[in-house]
Amino acid sequence: MKLIPIPAFNDNYIWMLHDGHRALVVDPGDAQPVLAALTQHELTLDSILVTHHHGDHTGGVDVLRQRTGAQVYGPATEDMPEPLRRLVNGDVITLLGLRLEVLLVPGHTTGHIAYWGQVPGADPVLFCGDTLFSAGCGRLFEGTPAQMLASLTRLAALPDATRVCCAHEYTLGSLRFALAVEPDNADLLAYQKHAQALRQQLLPTLPSSIGLEKAVNPFLRTHLPSLVHAVQQIDPNAHDPVAVFAALRTWKDKF
Ligand code: ZN
Ligand code: FE
Numbered sequence: 621m622k623l624i625p626i627p628a629f630n631d632n633y634i635w636m637l638h639d640g641h642r643a644l645v646v647d648p649g650d651a652q653p654v655l656a657a658l659t660q661h662e663l664t665l666d667s668i669l670v671t672h673h674h675g676d677h678t679g680g681v682d683v684l685r686q687r688t689g690a691q692v693y694g695p696a697t698e699d700m701p702e703p704l705r706r707l708v709n710g711d712v713i714t715l716l717g718l719r720l721e722v723l724l725v726p727g728h729t730t731g732h733i734a735y736w737g738q739v740p741g742a743d744p745v746l747f748c749g750d751t752l753f754s755a756g757c758g759r760l761f762e763g764t765p766a767q768m769l770a771s772l773t774r775l776a777a778l779p780d781a782t783r784v785c786c787a788h789e790y791t792l793g794s795l796r797f798a799l800a801v802e803p804d805n806a807d808l809l810a811y812q813k814h815a816q817a818l819r820q821q822l823l824p825t826l827p828s829s830i831g832l833e834k835a836v837n838p839f840l841r842t843h844l845p846s847l848v849h850a851v852q853q854i855d856p857n858a859h860d861p862v863a864v865f866a867a868l869r870t871w872k873d874k875f
Pocket of ligand 1: 672750
């Protein structure tokens, strides 16, 4: 199985997983780069997975469905390009011989889902859309801080080796904020160097991993005393976990 991030728009990735013959793609906001990749690698598009309703994740679905006949999957409760198979939390789908579990992860949008699966002979994959970014998380457009904290806690409980396939290349910007929160985090400093080197060569910083994110991502670290302390320098009233998380997200929004 090959995992490829297909760049789209300014900073989106449309993730493609293929076995040399058949492929699935996640969040095709644009059909054109997907069609080009299918031609380049001589692949048939089997399925299209969508994480949430935003246009930069759904814009290419109709054209791809028409051109390839691929089956579309998406969240049960969001406005989606029809027809599609609607998925709820706990659903399991088998695609390209791969068993993918559906996790409801509200916060960025209220019906946002993620897909997690074991890959034979390789590390597991997580397609998390705009919920978890490397060193960051999605903005709370529809959900509450409590929902997003619960969603991220759920993702953090996945195996450390899980390859985190986020839908945006936001890593360097997220790292600047993460270092404002934790200037002395050695893992964070090392990761920034690594990520800068990749971007200088125009290479993706993704996929990341759950193990790495637990070490560098402030939004997965709000339970740590050092993080609570840093957040309270900005918002002295942030005490319980949800308030600390909310204050951290607000801090980032204004950063
Ligand atoms: Zn989005
Ligand atoms: Fe997006």
